Amino acid sequence: MRVTINDIAKAAQVSASTVSRVIADSPKISMETKERILKIMSDLHYHPHFIARSLSSKKSQIIGVVIPTKADIALQHPFFSEVLRGICSVAYKKSYNILISFSDDLDSEKKNIDHFIKGGISDGIIFLSSNINESIRSELIDMQFPFVVIGRPKNENKLNWVDNDNYQIGFELTEYFIKKGHRNIVFLGFSPSYNVTLDRLNGYKNALESNGIDINPDFLIDGEFDNSNTISNHLKKLFLGKIRPTAIITSDDFLAFEVIKYLLDSDIKVPQDIAVSGINNVPVSEFFSPTLTSVDVNAYLLGLKAFELLDKVIENSFQKNYKYFERIIVPSDIIERDSTK
Amino acid sequence: MRVTINDIAKAAQVSASTVSRVIADSPKISMETKERILKIMSDLHYHPHFIARSLSSKKSQIIGVVIPTKADIALQHPFFSEVLRGICSVAYKKSYNILISFSDDLDSEKKNIDHFIKGGISDGIIFLSSNINESIRSELIDMQFPFVVIGRPKNENKLNWVDNDNYQIGFELTEYFIKKGHRNIVFLGFSPSYNVTLDRLNGYKNALESNGIDINPDFLIDGEFDNSNTISNHLKKLFLGKIRPTAIITSDDFLAFEVIKYLLDSDIKVPQDIAVSGINNVPVSEFFSPTLTSVDVNAYLLGLKAFELLDKVIENSFQKNYKYFERIIVPSDIIERDSTK
DNA sequence: CTGAAAGCGCTTACAG
């Protein structure tokens, strides 16, 4: 049936060890045997069996990409695909395969991660959200299992993570508006459970302060929307208030789309009556009308860097008790389009 | 270090075989031993080692999701994420894990697939595009390796695939426009290398014919755009022609977004001057202005069904030489929005 | 430079 290392060994009149060394391209093998065996391998269509290799070498060459609970729906967001592409771009070059996991609830998430780790399936894990469950996290740390988080986690010490500087994103975007003469700037879409949005909010606040603009609490709108707490209600209230805003920063492009839709439906012109920006620079932003000002967060790079970091962590994990922590900041760029011009 | 089946066996004073049977929940084991061993397993934090299990059982419980060459950029399209979610939704329940593969070129794609199959990593493969390479495909068939294609492949016989009825999508969408009184309907974005778009185009043609409307060759615009062959050039030409179109069917929402952007920039009103529809119903469609009429292709269901089918194929593959082929059609729905009202 | 042997952690006929 399957051609094994032993078949090759037999055909080449050598031992299986030798064949194994040829596969591993060990320098201990003479060029001629190497070539001879290589030829036989290709003649017999031999292909090493990864599972068997993993079992004896204790490395699976598989890394798990975990999309934490509730982020599964978020996978629809192009951000995740981009990150995934970034991860894969380098992973394959380093001959790693990518196993993905998303789960509806914490239980199945834990089960999934258990499989990955205790089941010996993966050599390392990338979490596609900073919102990593506490108990999972401490378990990983206890086991000294290599993992990297995309996004800055709540307790960021002694963890490997890569992220944008979200504080700076909020800061710069706000300054961008201030420089354009805006003073009444709304920040819409922060959520206490997501560091990302809080960092962006803080950047916003500090930019206002350092430009001598008071923070108007009415202009801070959290993003935990539901049937009773709708975007349109918030916006309606906003325009009934004494001080009307002239700009809205939303924490994500899709929020911006919703906001703009509401505004246009209410005959409020963007950007003439009010400027709106998103964050994340999804592909549609340049086709939306008006085209949307946004911040390119370089999701692809985020993924790529995360993998490179994980690779490093895995390497280091071979040295017993060596601990290695690194945080990587990926740059971001404001992309100016019509919605703020 | 790692707690193995032998540790459990020792602690429980039974053989490893017995422990193994408990893990597999074999009916041959008495309830009391079962419970006793289960307790010990949990006390010792035992977790079965998947790689080891795979090696001896010859099943990895991993299925590969292959995104064929050049589709990797397309992963940015929400369609793929949706399909992926659909696949995962059932796969995990059946305790399968998902390994994903995308490659820049055919060589690395083949290498990847070789790993999956000959490397014993995956029990089956789902191709996330009908555009599967001929040589890969025939090799898989020769090896009788279980695989399912999402999309109707060129030579559809003796293959397992799941797809929408794209002919019908084209037909119904066209009839929808005809019923609204349109006669000069453009079809934009077919591509000879993609069956999907050709099927949709054929549906379009037949709908026109069966309503006694001549096909205007000027109204058929292929979708292989580049720097010289731009959408705006095509549209410009269209509006200079004798017969001006009153509706445009685009083969994808993102094309529709581009088209609408151009039209609005040229002061052509949508839908007043011309109606535009997309296909695929991406999330932004309802926020675009005008909100975009589209066709929901149920990508999630496409993925779900593909996995179910693959599962069946894998089951059947255990019976030697049993061949099982099935094609599954997933329904689609026209979602009417402002862009055609 | 090459080989014999043990082992990775399971499963699964076979036997009782």
Add this chain to the structure above:
DNA sequence: CTGAAAGCGCTTACAG
């Protein structure tokens, strides 16, 4: 209902 043994296809000290 349970166990002893062989085997899945590799790798890797150890020895020469």
